[in-house]
Amino acid sequence: MRNFDYCAPTRFIFGRGVEKEAGAVLKPYAKKILLHFGGQNIKRSGLYDDITASLKAAGLDFVELGGVAPNPRVSLVRKGIELCKSEGVDLILAVGGGSVIDSSKAIAMGCLYEGDIWEVYEESKPVSKALPVATVLTIPAAGSEASGASVITNEEKSMKLGYTSQALRPLVSFVDPELFFTLPKNQIANGVTDMMSHVFERYFTNTVHTDLTDGLCEAVLKTIMKNALILAGDPHNYDAWCEIGYSGTVAHIDMLGMGREEDWACHGMEHELSAIYDVAHGAGLAVLTPGWMRYVYKDNINMFVQFAVNIMGVSGSFRDPDAIVLEGITRLEDFFSKMGLAASLSELGIGEETFEQMAKKATGVAYGMEEQALGGLKKLYWQDVLAIYKLVK
Amino acid sequence: MRNFDYCAPTRFIFGRGVEKEAGAVLKPYAKKILLHFGGQNIKRSGLYDDITASLKAAGLDFVELGGVAPNPRVSLVRKGIELCKSEGVDLILAVGGGSVIDSSKAIAMGCLYEGDIWEVYEESKPVSKALPVATVLTIPAAGSEASGASVITNEEKSMKLGYTSQALRPLVSFVDPELFFTLPKNQIANGVTDMMSHVFERYFTNTVHTDLTDGLCEAVLKTIMKNALILAGDPHNYDAWCEIGYSGTVAHIDMLGMGREEDWACHGMEHELSAIYDVAHGAGLAVLTPGWMRYVYKDNINMFVQFAVNIMGVSGSFRDPDAIVLEGITRLEDFFSKMGLAASLSELGIGEETFEQMAKKATGVAYGMEEQALGGLKKLYWQDVLAIYKLVK
Numbered sequence: 001m002r003n004f005d006y007c008a009p010t011r012f013i014f015g016r017g018v019e020k021e022a023g024a025v026l027k028p029y030a031k032k033i034l035l036h037f038g039g040q041n042i043k044r045s046g047l048y049d050d051i052t053a054s055l056k057a058a059g060l061d062f063v064e065l066g067g068v069a070p071n072p073r074v075s076l077v078r079k080g081i082e083l084c085k086s087e088g089v090d091l092i093l094a095v096g097g098g099s100v101i102d103s104s105k106a107i108a109m110g111c112l113y114e115g116d117i118w119e120v121y122e123e124s125k126p127v128s129k130a131l132p133v134a135t136v137l138t139i140p141a142a143g144s145e146a147s148g149a150s151v152i153t154n155e156e157k158s159m160k161l162g163y164t165s166q167a168l169r170p171l172v173s174f175v176d177p178e179l180f181f182t183l184p185k186n187q188i189a190n191g192v193t194d195m196m197s198h199v200f201e202r203y204f205t206n207t208v209h210t211d212l213t214d215g216l217c218e219a220v221l222k223t224i225m226k227n228a229l230i231l232a233g234d235p236h237n238y239d240a241w242c243e244i245g246y247s248g249t250v251a252h253i254d255m256l257g258m259g260r261e262e263d264w265a266c267h268g269m270e271h272e273l274s275a276i277y278d279v280a281h282g283a284g285l286a287v288l289t290p291g292w293m294r295y296v297y298k299d300n301i302n303m304f305v306q307f308a309v310n311i312m313g314v315s316g317s318f319r320d321p322d323a324i325v326l327e328g329i330t331r332l333e334d335f336f337s338k339m340g341l342a343a344s345l346s347e348l349g350i351g352e353e354t355f356e357q358m359a360k361k362a363t364g365v366a367y368g369m370e371e372q373a374l375g376g377l378k379k380l381y382w383q384d385v386l387a388i389y390k391l392v393k
Numbered sequence: 394m395r396n397f398d399y400c401a402p403t404r405f406i407f408g409r410g411v412e413k414e415a416g417a418v419l420k421p422y423a424k425k426i427l428l429h430f431g432g433q434n435i436k437r438s439g440l441y442d443d444i445t446a447s448l449k450a451a452g453l454d455f456v457e458l459g460g461v462a463p464n465p466r467v468s469l470v471r472k473g474i475e476l477c478k479s480e481g482v483d484l485i486l487a488v489g490g491g492s493v494i495d496s497s498k499a500i501a502m503g504c505l506y507e508g509d510i511w512e513v514y515e516e517s518k519p520v521s522k523a524l525p526v527a528t529v530l531t532i533p534a535a536g537s538e539a540s541g542a543s544v545i546t547n548e549e550k551s552m553k554l555g556y557t558s559q560a561l562r563p564l565v566s567f568v569d570p571e572l573f574f575t576l577p578k579n580q581i582a583n584g585v586t587d588m589m590s591h592v593f594e595r596y597f598t599n600t601v602h603t604d605l606t607d608g609l610c611e612a613v614l615k616t617i618m619k620n621a622l623i624l625a626g627d628p629h630n631y632d633a634w635c636e637i638g639y640s641g642t643v644a645h646i647d648m649l650g651m652g653r654e655e656d657w658a659c660h661g662m663e664h665e666l667s668a669i670y671d672v673a674h675g676a677g678l679a680v681l682t683p684g685w686m687r688y689v690y691k692d693n694i695n696m697f698v699q700f701a702v703n704i705m706g707v708s709g710s711f712r713d714p715d716a717i718v719l720e721g722i723t724r725l726e727d728f729f730s731k732m733g734l735a736a737s738l739s740e741l742g743i744g745e746e747t748f749e750q751m752a753k754k755a756t757g758v759a760y761g762m763e764e765q766a767l768g769g770l771k772k773l774y775w776q777d778v779l780a781i782y783k784l785v786k
Contacts (some may be wrong), residue, residue, distance in 0.1 A: 001408075001632065001635035001636070001639070002408070003407060003408025003409065003411065004405070004406075004407045004408065005404070005405070005406050005407070006404070006405045006407070007402070007403070007404035007405070008401070008402075009400070009401075009402030010400070011398070011399070011400035012397070012398070012399045012400070012651075013397075013398050014396060014397045014398070014399070014651070014652070015394075015395070015396025015397065016396065018396065208632075209632035209635065209636070211615075211616045211619060211620065211636050212612065212613065212616040212636050212639050212640050212643065213639075214612075215611075215612025215613070215615060215616055216609055216612050216613075216643075218608075218612065219605065219607075219608025219609050219611065219612045220605065220608070220609075222604075222608060223604045223605040223608055226604060227604065239394065239601075239602035242394035242602065242652065243394070243602070243604050243605050246394070246605050246606075246651070246652065247605050250605065250609075250648070255643070255648075258405075258407070258639070259407070259635065259639065
C-alpha cells in the first residue's frame with residue numbers, strides 16, 4: 001500500500017424526499033443561490049417546485065440557469081460565472097446528474113478565479129477556493145456528487161478535460177432514489193457503466209498488498225451489476241436504486257483508490273470520443289473497457305484472474321489463467337449487452353477515420369506536447385490507444 | 394435501505410513517517426496545542442521527540458498532559474479541561490490509541506461546555522461544539538481516529554459511557570503503520586477484535602436490501618482476519634499493518650452502517666465488564682461476541698448463514714442452516730483463539746457474582762430507570778444479558 005492523504009467532507013443526505021430539506025440544510029451557508037440544471041424535466045416532474053418551495057420556506061433568495069447539456073460546455077459555464085457575479089450568488093445548487101454538477105463546480109471556481117475558467121482545465125492551474133456547491137442528484141452515474149472532479153468540454157476546441165481539487169468537493173449532496181424512477185433505460189445503462197468504470201480505474205493496479213481496497217472494490221462492483229440487472233427489468237425498484245445510488249457515491253468518493261496506483265486509461269480514451277462525437281460517457285466506456293482489458297491483461301494477468309474470479313464469478317482450472325481472464329471479460333461484455341449497451345464504436349456512429357486523431361489527442365501528441373502515456377497498470381502511448389480503438393471498432 | 398445522513402470530514406494522512414508532518418498540517422488551525430498521551434512509551438520510542446520537533450519547526454506552542462489509562466477516566470479529563478482553559482489551548486493533539494483520543498475528545502468538548510463534562514455523557518446532553526482534535530494513532534483498534542464517538546469511565550461511579558457527536562470527529566488523523574510495530578501481541582489481538590466488533594455491530598441487522606453495505610462489511614472483516622493472523626506471527630509486517638490500520642478506520646467511519654439498523658449489544662455488554670474489572674475492551678468483546686451470536690442467531694438465521702458463508706467461508710449443505718451458522722461461530726472462536734484471546738469471562742478474572750449487577754447496569758435497571766433493551770437484531774433485556782454472561786462464564 002502506498003502513502004495517502006484522504007479527505008471527503010461532503011455530507012450525504014440520502015432517502016425518500018430528502019431534497020425537500022434543501023432550504024433548511026443550506027440556510028446557514030447561503031444568502032443567494034444559483035439553481036443550475038439541465039432541461040425542463042425537473043419542471044415537469046415537480047422537482048423544481050419542491051426545491052424552490054424549500055428554498056423559499058427557508059427565506060433563501062435564488063436565480064436560475066438551466067440548459068446544461070451532456071458533456072457540459074464551457075460557454076454555459078462562462079455565462080453562469082457572469083450571472084453569479086452580477087447577482088451576488090454565494091452558493092451553487094446543482095439539480096441534475098454529473099454534467100450539471102460538473103458545470104456547477106466550474107462556475108463555483110470561476111466566481112473566485114481571476115481569468116478565464118478554461119485556463120484552469122487546460123493548464124491545470126492550482127485552485128484552492130470555490131463557492132460552495134450543493135447537489136440534488138437526478139442521475140446516479142458520474143459520482144460528481146461525492147468527488148472533487150469536474151469534466152468540461154470546450155466545444156470550439158473539441159476538447160473535454162477534467163480537473164480535480166479538494167475545493168470542488170460538494171458541501172452537501174441530496175440523494176433521493178425515487179428521483180431515478182423516470183430515467184430511460186439507456187441512461188440507466190450508461191450510468192451504471194460510468195460508476196463501474198470509476199471502480200475499475202482504481203481496481204486495476206500493479207500496487208500490491210491492497211487486500212482491503214481490493215475487497216471494497218469487488219463488493220461495489222458486484223452490488224452494481226446485481227442491482228443494475230434488476231433495474232433493467234424493473235426501473236421503479238426503490239431498493240435496487242438505493243444500492244445503485246449509494247454505490248455511485250462510494251465508487252467515486254476516493255476511499256477505494258487510497259494507497260493504490262490508479263489507472264484511468266479508459267476514461268482518457270473515452271473523453272476523446274465524447275469530445276468529438278458527443279456520445280454518452282458511459283456508452284463509450286462500455287465499448288472501450290473490455291477492449292482495454294483484452295489489450296493489457298497479459299501485463300498483470302494475476303490482477304485479471306482476480307477480477308474474473310472475485311467479481312465475475314469465473315471458476316474452473318487455474319492452470320489456464322488466460323482462459324479464466326477471457327471468460328471474465330466475456331461475462332462483463334454479456335452484462336453490458338444485457339443492459340442494452342453497444343459493443344463497438346461503429347454502433348456508436350464512430351468511424352475509423354478519427355481513430356488516429358483521437359489517439360494523438362488522448363496522449364497530448366496532437367497538441368505538439370511531449371507524449372503523455374495513459375494508464376497506470378500499463379502505459380499506453382498513442383499507438384496503443386489506436387490499437388485499442390481498432391480492437392473495438 | 395433506510396434513509397441516512399452521513400458526513401465524515403476527517404482528513405487521513407496515512408503512511409510511513411506521516412506524523413512528522415503534524416506541525417505543518419496543524420499550523421493553520423492552532424496557536425497553542427495540548428499534547429495528550431498515555432504512558433512514557435512515546436518518549437522512549439522517539440515519537441514524542443518527532444512530534445514536538447515538528448510542532449516547534451512550525452512555530453506552534455504546546456503544553457502536555459500524559460497519563461491516560463485504558464478506559465480513560467473522567468478525572469484526568471477534568472484536569473485536561475482546566476489546563477487547556479488556563480493555558481489558552483485551541484487544539485488537542487492526541488498521541489495514542491482509542492483511550493487517548495477519547496480522552497482528548499472529552500477535553501475538547503469540555504473546554505467549550507458550561508458545566509461538568511460528565512453530565513454530557515450521563516445525561517446525553519446535546520453538544521455541537523468542541524475544540525478541534527487531531528490524532529497520531531499508535532494503536533489501531535478503537536476507530537476513534539475516524540469517529541465522532543468518545544467513551545469515558547467515571548471511576549467513582551463505576552460507569553463507562555459513550556457519547557457521539559459530529560463535533561467530535563477529528564480534524565485530521567495521522568496513521569503511520571510503522572508505529573504499530575512495537576505493540577505487544579495481546580494489544581494486537583484486542584485491537585483487531587475491537588475493529589471487527591465495530592463491523593459486526595453494523596453488519597448484524599434485520600434491515601433488508603443492504604447489498605452494498607453487506608459487501609463492504611464482509612470485505613473489511615475478511616481483510617482484518619487475514620492480516621491479523623499474519624501479524625500474530627510477524628508483528629513487524631508493514632503491509633499487514635497497512636491493511637489493519639486502514640481497516641480500523643473504515644470499520645468505524647460510519648459508512649458501513651449507513652441505511653442499516655445497527656446493533657451494538659456486544660459493546661453495551663462489554664462496557665459493563667470494563668467499568669468494573671478494567672479488562673481490555675477487545676478482550677471482553679472476543680468473549681462476548683460468540684456467546685451473543687449463539688444466543689440470538691435463531692432470530693435471524695439467514696443473516697447468520699450469510700455471516701458463516703461470506704465471512705467465515707463455511708460451505709456444505711444449506712438444508713441444515715443451524716449447522717452452517719454454528720460452524721461459522723466456531724471458526725470465529727478458532728480465530729480468536731489463534732490470536733491468543735480468552736474464551737470465557739472466568740479467564741478474564743470475572744466471576745458470576747457480578748453478572749446480575751452488570752446486566753442490570755447495561756439495561757439501566759440498576760439506576761432505577763425504565764429498562765432500555767440493548768441491541769437491534771434482537772432486543773436484549775437484563776435477563777437476556779444475564780443469560781449471555783452465563784453462556785460465556
